[in-house]
Amino acid sequence: MMSKFFFEHDSLKQVAAISWLLLILLVVFFAFKTPPTIDSNIMALLPLSEQQPIVQKATTTITENFSKRLILVLSGNDEQQLHTEVEALANHLQQMPDIAEVEWKITPQDRDRAQQERYPYRFMLLDKYSREQLLSADFDALYHRALMQLYNPISVGKKALIEDPFGLSNAISTNQHQSAILVIDSLLKIKNLQQPSYLLLVTLAADPFLSTLQTNVLTMLDDRQSILTQLDIDLTMSGMLLHAAAGERQAKHEISTIGLSSLLAILLIMLWVFRQFKPLLLLLFPILIGCLSATAITILVFDRIHLVTLAFGAGLVGVSVDYALHFLCERHLSPAKTVLKKIMPGLILGLFSSVMAYAVQIVAPFPGLQQMAVFSVVGLSASWLTVVLWFPLLTNTFNARPLLATQTLDRLRQSFPRAEHSPLLLGALIIAVMFSLSILWSGNSVDDIRLLQTSPANLLAEDKKIQTALGGNNSAQFLLVSADDLEQCLQKEEQITKRLDTLQAEGILDGYQALSQALPSLNRQAENVKLVQQLYDQQLSAFYHHLKLSKNSVTTAQQHFKQSTSTLLSPDVWQQQYASKAWQNFIVPPTANTAATMIRFTGILNDKAKQALASLADDHVGILYIDRIDTISKLMSKYRIEGIDLVLKAYLCVWLILFFRYKSQVWRIILPPLLASIFTLSILMTLEQGVNLFHWLALILVLGIGLDMGIFLTETKESAYTWLAVSLSSLTSILAFGLLSLSDTPVLHHFGLTVLLGLIFVWLLAPMMRKVPT
Amino acid sequence: MSRLFWALLFFPVISYADLDFEQLGKLAKTPPSFTGNFIQEKYFKTLDATLISSGTLRYQHDEALYWQTLEPIQNELMMTTEGVINRQGQQEFVHSEINSSPAIKIINEIFFAVLTTEWQKLATFFKLSGQLNGQIWSAELVPSNQDISQFIAKITLQGSPQLNEIVLYEFNGNKTIIHFDNLKAL
Numbered sequence: 001m002m003s004k005f006f007f008e009h010d011s012l013k014q015v016a017a018i019s020w021l022l023l024i025l026l027v028v029f030f031a032f033k034t035p036p037t038i039d040s041n042i043m044a045l046l047p048l049s050e051q052q053p054i055v056q057k058a059t060t061t062i063t064e065n066f067s068k069r070l071i072l073v074l075s076g077n078d079e080q081q082l083h084t085e086v087e088a089l090a091n092h093l094q095q096m097p098d099i100a101e102v103e104w105k106i107t108p109q110d111r112d113r114a115q116q117e118r119y120p121y122r123f124m125l126l127d128k129y130s131r132e133q134l135l136s137a138d139f140d141a142l143y144h145r146a147l148m149q150l151y152n153p154i155s156v157g158k159k160a161l162i163e164d165p166f167g168l169s170n171a172i173s174t175n176q177h178q179s180a181i182l183v184i185d186s187l188l189k190i191k192n193l194q195q196p197s198y199l200l201l202v203t204l205a206a207d208p209f210l211s212t213l214q215t216n217v218l219t220m221l222d223d224r225q226s227i228l229t230q231l232d233i234d235l236t237m238s239g240m241l242l243h244a245a246a247g248e249r250q251a252k253h254e255i256s257t258i259g260l261s262s263l264l265a266i267l268l269i270m271l272w273v274f275r276q277f278k279p280l281l282l283l284l285f286p287i288l289i290g291c292l293s294a295t296a297i298t299i300l301v302f303d304r305i306h307l308v309t310l311a312f313g314a315g316l317v318g319v320s321v322d323y324a325l326h327f328l329c330e331r332h333l334s335p336a337k338t339v340l341k342k343i344m345p346g347l348i349l350g351l352f353s354s355v356m357a358y359a360v361q362i363v364a365p366f367p368g369l370q371q372m373a374v375f376s377v378v379g380l381s382a383s384w385l386t387v388v389l390w391f392p393l394l395t396n397t398f399n400a401r402p403l404l405a406t407q408t409l410d411r412l413r414q415s416f417p418r419a420e421h422s423p424l425l426l427g428a429l430i431i432a433v434m435f436s437l438s439i440l441w442s443g444n445s446v447d448d449i450r451l452l453q454t455s456p457a458n459l460l461a462e463d464k465k466i467q468t469a470l471g472g473n474n475s476a477q478f479l480l481v482s483a484d485d486l487e488q489c490l491q492k493e494e495q496i497t498k499r500l501d502t503l504q505a506e507g508i509l510d511g512y513q514a515l516s517q518a519l520p521s522l523n524r525q526a527e528n529v530k531l532v533q534q535l536y537d538q539q540l541s542a543f544y545h546h547l548k549l550s551k552n553s554v555t556t557a558q559q560h561f562k563q564s565t566s567t568l569l570s571p572d573v574w575q576q577q578y579a580s581k582a583w584q585n586f587i588v589p590p591t592a593n594t595a596a597t598m599i600r601f602t603g604i605l606n607d608k609a610k611q612a613l614a615s616l617a618d619d620h621v622g623i624l625y626i627d628r629i630d631t632i633s634k635l636m637s638k639y640r641i642e643g644i645d646l647v648l649k650a651y652l653c654v655w656l657i658l659f660f661r662y663k664s665q666v667w668r669i670i671l672p673p674l675l676a677s678i679f680t681l682s683i684l685m686t687l688e689q690g691v692n693l694f695h696w697l698a699l700i701l702v703l704g705i706g707l708d709m710g711i712f713l714t715e716t717k718e719s720a721y722t723w724l725a726v727s728l729s730s731l732t733s734i735l736a737f738g739l740l741s742l743s744d745t746p747v748l749h750h751f752g753l754t755v756l757l758g759l760i761f762v763w764l765l766a767p768m769m770r771k772v773p774t
Numbered sequence: 775m776s777r778l779f780w781a782l783l784f785f786p787v788i789s790y791a792d793l794d795f796e797q798l799g800k801l802a803k804t805p806p807s808f809t810g811n812f813i814q815e816k817y818f819k820t821l822d823a824t825l826i827s828s829g830t831l832r833y834q835h836d837e838a839l840y841w842q843t844l845e846p847i848q849n850e851l852m853m854t855t856e857g858v859i860n861r862q863g864q865q866e867f868v869h870s871e872i873n874s875s876p877a878i879k880i881i882n883e884i885f886f887a888v889l890t891t892e893w894q895k896l897a898t899f900f901k902l903s904g905q906l907n908g909q910i911w912s913a914e915l916v917p918s919n920q921d922i923s924q925f926i927a928k929i930t931l932q933g934s935p936q937l938n939e940i941v942l943y944e945f946n947g948n949k950t951i952i953h954f955d956n957l958k959a960l
Binding site for chain 1: 814816818820821823825827841843846847849851853858860881882885919920921924950952
């Protein structure tokens with residue numbers, strides 16, 4: 001009743017059409033008020049929700065620190081010039097609001113401060129060597145070390161023979177500075193590089209994926225780099241910022257090359273088919289509205305939009321153009337007023353089945369899939385509504401000339417054999433399906449996140465160079481130690497460091513860093529004090545006797561010891577200290593009743609090391625071995641399986657919906673996309689050494705376009721114009737999307753290739769499944 | 775008489791000259807590899823005590839400096855530009871990586887430069903002043919570098935023309951005097 005009223009009242013149609021456009025403009029205005037953030041980080045597509053909250057928090061901490069960090073290395077032959085340029089670069093960076101912090105020098109004052117802060121706790125914070133000697137009661141060794149320090153011609157610095165006769169404070173300082181960095185003239189020189197090289201550690205003020213931040217920081221660095229090159233100084237950089245920028249640059253480049261050329265090809269084909277501009281503009285209109293509203297709503301819902309969503313969304317062009325083409329082609333047969341009435345059942349069914357196929361993705365607990373689902377459902381619905389509301393108005397004066405392409409294409413279609421009546425074709429199809437299924441059965445799946453690496457080789461090489469020089473702190477694997485409070489975490493760390501030391505001694509681990517190395521637990525501190533007391537009892541008199549100091553000195557030294565050991569270094573006090581800043585990355589921000597710390601490793605862990613750490617974690621309550629790469633690869637695998645599940649569910653849903661209308665003929669609509677998907681998968685298996693999640697996602701698109709093809713052909717009783725419409729929509733999708741198979745971004749390549757193959761098969765198979773014309 | 779008088783009067787003016795690193799380089803050369811004896815006096819200001827030790831040293835060109843204390847304790851330091859290893863008897867018991875402590879690293883470099891009379895290297899760390907009297911010279915090195923001035927006030931050197939004595943004045947008032955004796959080429 002309503003629809004009848006709507007179809008017959010022009011003024012109502014106009015009001016609805018204009019209101020719809022205004023609504024879109026409003027949504028777009030709100031979404032693009034601030035420049036949108038385009039995410040190219042593949043990790044952002046993957047969920048963390050299944051991990052324990054503390055693991056999630058640790059991972060977030062490590063990821064945030066890692067992603068906001070930018071490492072700069074200046075290398076040259078002229079030390080003095082390098083010093084000047086390091087300072088100049090640091091000053092430039094520090095003035096930028098996009099930079100939170102630049103660490104580029106340690107002044108003597110900083111060092112003094114750290115030493116002074118530590119000095120009162122010299123008996124609690126023993127270095128590893130001293131503690132080991134004390135534990136094995138080898139007091140002689142420490143006695144001799146103290147003497148040796150005194151007689152050593154090159155030992156300088158504090159020798160507080162009363163306050164610290166055994167030089168424990170010096171020993172701690174020496175141990176604290178074990179790193180790849182050497183402080184020269186207060187600057188941070190990298191030890192392991194042949195050419196003099198200095199380090200600047202930059203912390204970004206915000207997410208490296210923010211376009212404005214990327215532009216500001218990289219423009220500034222580019223400017224400096226050109227100045228430095230003239231001075232014969234190399235600037236090497238490493239950081240997520242560079243990868244993010246490279247990803248975005250690559251995507252933009254591909255959009256402007258692949259995207260533009262496919263758009264141009266589509267326009268030329270449409271012009272060739274329709275021989276006038278108006279249909280072309282008409283076709284672009286719903287696509288534009290669809291893409292704009294989908295992007296806007298996605299940004300409003302998710303706060304940002306992922307590159308993969310955009311790429312996936314671009315494929316909507318292929319589906320949404322269906323509605324417009326269908327309308328236009330029908331317009332060649334009927335007047336504007338009646339077109340909609342005639343094609344409405346097909347349009348509704350087409351939209352409903354496609355939306356259902358995409359909407360299934362919303363239920364997947366996977367941020368990437370949810371984003372794509374929202375994008376697709378909104379985009380399709382908006383295109384559809386634009387066709388329904390605007391096309392009857394816009395095509396009123398449409399000069400519907402007969403289209404030459406219609407006849408040509410229809411003749412081609414008629415020449416296709418029909419499976420129903422061609423035993424040869426049927427047999428061939430059955431064999432092809434069996435063969436494909438056997439390939440699928442024995443095929444591989446590739447879930448390794450590293451295969452999706454999108455960064456250019458030169459960036460990865462620079463990363464590697466810097467990581468090697470700095471002794472590369474591994475951010476992919478770590479041990480997570482959790483307990484009720486920090487003190488207990490430290491105690492737990494201390495329980496396992498012995499095993500870690502053994503692994504290091506056996507060469508299984510390159511090295512590790514744990515908070516308890518800088519801040520021993522209160523328990524351990526008290527134990528250390530007891531050990532030093534034994535050293536004093538055993539060796540102090542003899543030591544002073546050797547130095548010919550009076551007996552009073554022994555008493556004075558003992559008193560000093562007693563006073564200095566009355567207060568242990570509590571975690572709270574330590575966290576106020578200057579030196580603790582360097583260790584903040586090892587503490588997970590605490591929740592109400594859980595504290596956690598991370599033990600991190602140097603270099604790349606081999607399988608043996610990973611196994612050893614995993615079993616070490618298994619043996620201790622509250623210690624978890626976290627392997628982010630492995631976790632993500634497992635997730636990828638899990639979601640690939642989920643992806644398969646989604647595709648199957650989408651088919652089932654669509655089959656149910658279509659069954660009510662088409663009954664026993666439903667196979668004519670379902671089989672083309674289904675078989676196309678099977679063939680495509682088996683080819684991908686052979687070409688790409690395995691399929692991943694992104695191949696599966698592309699198959700949903702194949703289903704969407706394949707269904708439209710079947711529904712429209714059935715609804716219009718295989719009108720030649722419908723065949724033209726669905727062929728054009730497949731062709732546009734192949735051009736818009738299939739060309740993505742040329743992309744250097746692996747995700748887009750996987751996606752594009754799948755759509756390319758899938759749609760070619762759908763287009764070939766759909767006519768074969770039709771009824772034989774009577 | 776008058777000749778002697780004039781000689782005594784003018785000798786300092788004529789023969790004593792301000793020293794620069796280049797002159798010192800020409801005069802005070804040590805052989806590429808050498809051995810010798812040393813006596814070291816370490817003065818600790820807070821205790822007003824001096825520790826005296828003696829022993830031998832051996833420098834192998836481009837390799838290492840062996841600093842063997844024989845009295846009052848027996849101890850050997852093997853110093854290279856890479857690090858310092860301490861030996862007592864057959865046991866190596868402390869490895870102290872030079873670079874782990876900026877102070878030790880710089881002192882090590884200076885010590886090497888002084889003993890091997892690499893004056894150009896010293897010129898990067900110090901300002902030189904001194905006097906030259908025929909074959910006898912004395913030099914004073916004052917740090918021009920912030921990192922060094924933090925713990926070294928100055929270094930004085932004496933030679934005739936081979937190095938005889940180093941005195942290292944620490945910032946905190948401590949002082950190390952090392953006398954060399956019998957330095958011979960290897």
